[in-house]
Amino acid sequence: MRKKIRIGCGAGFSGDRLEPARVLVEQGDLDYLVLECLAERTIALAQKRKQKDAGLGYDPLLERRIDILLEPLLRKKVTLITNMGAANPIAAAQRIVAVAKSRDLPVSIVAVTGDDVFTLLTGNELATETGRPIKEAGTLLSANAYLGVEGILDALRLRPNIIITGRVADPSLFLAPMIHAFNWSRDDFNLLGQGTVVGHLLECAGQITGGYFADPPLKAVPDMEHLGHPFADVSEDGTALISKVAGTGGVVNLHTAKEQLLYEVVNPHAYFTPDVVANFTTVRLEQVGPDVVKVSGGSGTTRPPTFKTSVGYQALFLGEGEITYAGPNALARARHAGDIVQKRLTPFFSDLRVDLIGHNSVHGESFIAQQQPYEVRLRIAGKALTAEQAALVGEEVEALYTNGPAGGGGVRKYVNEVVGIVSVLLDRSKVVHQTNQYRHETL
Amino acid sequence: MKLYDIAHSRAGDKGNTLTLSLIPYRPEDYAMLVEKVTAARVSQHLASIVRGEVVRYELPLVASLLFVCHDALSTGVTTSWVMDAHGKTLSYALLEMEL
16 A cells, blocks of 8 residues: 555646646656646536537547647656546547557546436426526536546546546545545545545645735745646645645745635535535644645545536526727716617616726726726626627627717627526435546557 | 735635635734624625625634625626626735725
8 A cells, every 4th residue: 555645736727727737747756647627617518519519528628638648647657637528528538549549659548427417307406506496597408416536436446547537526536546545444534534625725736836826026926937736745644745846936835725725615614525524624734845835634524415416507698898998088988888888778688787897897886996097998798598689789889989989999799608507416326427448559 | 004915815706605715924913813804894895796694714723714705796607797707806805905
């Protein structure tokens, strides 16, 4: 049995940078690399791509990431664990096989499935957000349960080079290799809680190495253009040292670790994952070296009886238009333009969102500077049932060029289809994972 | 003095709930933050943004506070029509508070 493992996190969201993962594999002396690429809504959007083409529905950057990482992963004997399978882990595994064939590299892959529970739902299940049946939200598109460590543990026993999943709780991607390496009991909730804390600290990649943290001079982060992504040296008692590859940009200190520890936590006494209800209030952080933070003390109480399941539904179309005014009286001209568009759209929209970017667009009217902004960008947004109706917003903003106040410029208009998400809780017994093996062997 | 001068914050989102950490640069300022930056004070400060309850959690072992703000993100991230649907920028609205 192992005494210590090193797990790196080379992506914290689907659009994350490609290079830090390569640096981690080449120079990080890793045992495992995790790429966490699935936000709440990503999988519903991926499901729509799969409905159009059964060979799609995995992460759009899969090929690019694998192309960069496959050879060094094999050469350095690093196991990749990723949820880039999104709505279609099988197609993702087949795609990786195709990349390996084209590069003539031998690879073994396990795709973990079972998170897609769409066919199990009747539509009468109650949304946790509203208490109403989910079918009332709109046309249902997808339903994916947040799986825990089980499927990945089965996959790890097969010793593949790559494990690719759909929806799995983010910390479980990290907790699974810990349980596998140290043979932790699935009922030792303190160990599972501590391992979950470590996973939570790593799962947003650069967010613990100085990314989304920098605000110099108070919060200076060196060499951010080469920001390194993190790894953790996890010991068999769950204690971990969080750090990054020497020579990369960024910083790991108590402040970056604290910001990430509390990120998106709605109850630090009871952080729910499929594996454990973890307690973050018992965590201790200690700076033990330059760019090295020790994490210990995380705990846990029990395993939840249900799987949280995200249900995607066809919500609406969002129409937006933007135009900029600058110089003397810019704010008043932007406001005037907003009034004009609102009046022109009254027959088609009961309500419109009007923002003055640079003035009140993100924090409302409570924090407005005394001084008027030199330039201000008007943004108007409207929700519509059809794309055609949504397009009216941008059309009226664009028409301000010759039918609105003086000096407007830089119009942009957008129509976006919006997928909404509601959640339901499914009994654990209803959700069954499967492992599916794929390989390419060289001659 | 603003909170910004002595503490930092990161915003997070879960559905229509906003989370805001509050972390003093010097751990010795934690007790003062516990005393002065109450849930009621934050609720009042963010009244134009947060419509629901604000719950404060104390984490003395890491000398940090966590504010969980309900009904804070329009209709929730996925169907929101506001500029910053995740409320990512709201950490700096908290740090704007005068002490």
